[in-house]
Amino acid sequence: MSDFSSLGLSDWLIQQCKQMGISKPTQVQENCMPPILEGRDCMGCAKTGSGKTAAFVLPVLQKLSEDPYGIFCLVLTPTRELAYQIAEQFRVLGKPMGLRDCIIVGGMDMITQALELSKKPHVVVATPGRLADHIRSSDTFSIKKIQFLILDEADRLLEQGCTDFTKDLEVILAAVPAKRQTLLFSATLTDTLQELKGIAMNRPFFWESKSEVRTVEELDQRYILTPEKVKDAYLVHLIQKFQDEHDDWSIMIFTNTCKNCQILTMMMQKFNFPTISLHSMMKQKQRFANLAKFKSSVFKILIATDVASRGLDIPTVQVVINHNTPGLPKIYIHRVGRTARAGRHGVSITLVTQYDIHLVHSIEGQIQAKLKEYPVEEKEVLKILTQVNVARRECEIKLESTDFDEKKEINKRKQMILEGKDPDVEAKRKAELEKIRSEKRKFKERIQETIQKKQHGMQKKLMKQKHIQKKKAEKST
Ligand code: AMP
Numbered sequence: 039m040s041d042f043s044s045l046g047l048s049d050w051l052i053q054q055c056k057q058m059g060i061s062k063p064t065q066v067q068e069n070c071m072p073p074i075l076e077g078r079d080c081m082g083c084a085k086t087g088s089g090k091t092a093a094f095v096l097p098v099l100q101k102l103s104e105d106p107y108g109i110f111c112l113v114l115t116p117t118r119e120l121a122y123q124i125a126e127q128f129r130v131l132g133k134p135m136g137l138r139d140c141i142i143v144g145g146m147d148m149i150t151q152a153l154e155l156s157k158k159p160h161v162v163v164a165t166p167g168r169l170a171d172h173i174r175s176s177d178t179f180s181i182k183k184i185q186f187l188i189l190d191e192a193d194r195l196l197e198q199g200c201t202d203f204t205k206d207l208e209v210i211l212a213a214v215p216a217k218r219q220t221l222l223f224s225a226t227l228t229d230t231l232q233e234l235k236g237i238a239m240n241r242p243f244f245w246e247s248k249s250e251v252r253t254v255e256e257l258d259q260r261y262i263l264t265p266e267k268v269k270d271a272y273l274v275h276l277i278q279k280f281q282d283e284h285d286d287w288s289i290m291i292f293t294n295t296c297k298n299c300q301i302l303t304m305m306m307q308k309f310n311f312p313t314i315s316l317h318s319m320m321k322q323k324q325r326f327a328n329l330a331k332f333k334s335s336v337f338k339i340l341i342a343t344d345v346a347s348r349g350l351d352i353p354t355v356q357v358v359i360n361h362n363t364p365g366l367p368k369i370y371i372h373r374v375g376r377t378a379r380a381g382r383h384g385v386s387i388t389l390v391t392q393y394d395i396h397l398v399h400s401i402e403g404q405i406q407a408k409l410k411e412y413p414v415e416e417k418e419v420l421k422i423l424t425q426v427n428v429a430r431r432e433c434e435i436k437l438e439s440t441d442f443d444e445k446k447e448i449n450k451r452k453q454m455i456l457e458g459k460d461p462d463v464e465a466k467r468k469a470e471l472e473k474i475r476s477e478k479r480k481f482k483e484r485i486q487e488t489i490q491k492k493q494h495g496m497q498k499k500l501m502k503q504k505h506i507q508k509k510k511a512e513k514s515t
Pocket of ligand 1: 059060061062063064067087088089090091092349350351353379380
């Protein structure tokens with residue numbers, strides 16, 4: 039294996055890697071960095087957790103340090119959390135050169151972002167929707183001179199899933215120069231390869247991890263066959279077991295919907311497991327706060343939808359549990375890739391019902407490996423079955439009572455977006471208005487109180503005077 043200097047990396051970056059505990063390049067770095075440094079476009083398909091981010095961050099920083107200007111590099115990524123994670127790697131590795139970065143994601147204040155963009159940061163890391171909004175609404179910044187366009191989790195950006203980025207990408211691609219270096223990275227590139235080749239025009243260098251198996255060897259991949267109704271009991275049993283045996287372990291649980299995510303979180307909290315959730319119906323600040331609490335091990339269990347399945351680098355996750363069997367093998371690959379990262383060991387356990395067996399077969403086909411059964415004492419699971427199912431029902435009822443407000447809030451936010459308003463800015467404005475109104479109300483009440491007191495005092499005085507007059511009159515008669 040080569041070292042960083044033989045790949046053409048500058049000494050200051052090698053030093054900076056050392057400071058981060060990175061001494062040898064990983065495969066994706068070894069293969070993709072030289073062509074990037076040569077100025078070629080690059081498509082890298084490597085397992086999640088294999089050091090993909092540094093494979094593009096390092097060459098970009100090297101080129102930037104030779105001719106620093108802003109905006110030099112634009113990175114697009116599908117989720118807000120990933121944008122923060124990538125920006126962090128740029129910031130840490132680029133510290134010696136005084137790198138200025140800027141994160142442009144939805145759910146945060148647009149005016150502050152516009153101001154930051156106008157200051158010409160070296161690197162912009164963005165989710166497509168919000169960046170496209172800025173391009174449409176502002177002329178205070180330009181990405182016309184960028185040297186690098188990077189699409190991280192490129193296949194997700196290009197596929198038409200639940201969030202369709204196509205329109206936003208069109209806006210962004212029209213705003214970047216044709217002469218640029220384009221880098222595309224993902225753990226699962228193959229599906230959209232042709233489209234990707236269209237974006238990377240400049241003789242793209244294509245590199246794919248040699249291994250047949252698309253998941254890492256350090257990952258112990260297991261399944262549990264369970265009837266649908268017993269799934270939650272298995273989950274509670276597993277969590278209890280891991281908590282008893284390894285109280286320092288962190289566990290990620292993936293489920294299919296935001297509602298399920300919420301219900302499972304409430305259930306786990308009922309069983310006193312330190313659980314927190316992450317899904318797209320949560321406010322952005324809450325999402326970041328919850329992720330930070332999980333990363334710092336304040337909470338050991340994170341229940342998430344697939345918003346957290348890609349790319350998130352949380353070194354301490356030992357177990358991934360799939361509460362539902364993913365419908366697509368690549369979603370499975372991304373989910374289980376949250377553990378066994380950077381050479382560490384990890385376990386993944388997928389709960390499989392009788393209806394999901396064909397899904398397991400297609401996962402096994404794709405990862406070129408067989409999932410093994412995870413041994414569980416069924417008796418122990420059945421003991422808690424009723425208690426768990428009652429807990430679920432209670433949580434469902436509790437959630438239903440709040441669901442209405444939640445949906446209403448979401449619809450309101452959607453409507454605002456359609457009207458071209460930023461829901462968060464509007465919410466802030468509304469809160470400020472409410473504060474002013476409440477202060478006015480309090481002021482009015484205070485005045486009325488004072489008036490009433492005065493009136494009361496005057497009445498008392500009058501009564502007293504009348505009483506004195508009456509006494510005087512009685513005396514004179
Ligand atoms: P990524 O695949 O970019 O999400 O990276 C996963 C983790 O690997 C991150 O925590 C990186 O800091 C770490 N990493 C990146 N490059 C290396 C390397 N050459 N040696 C060891 N760890 C690395």
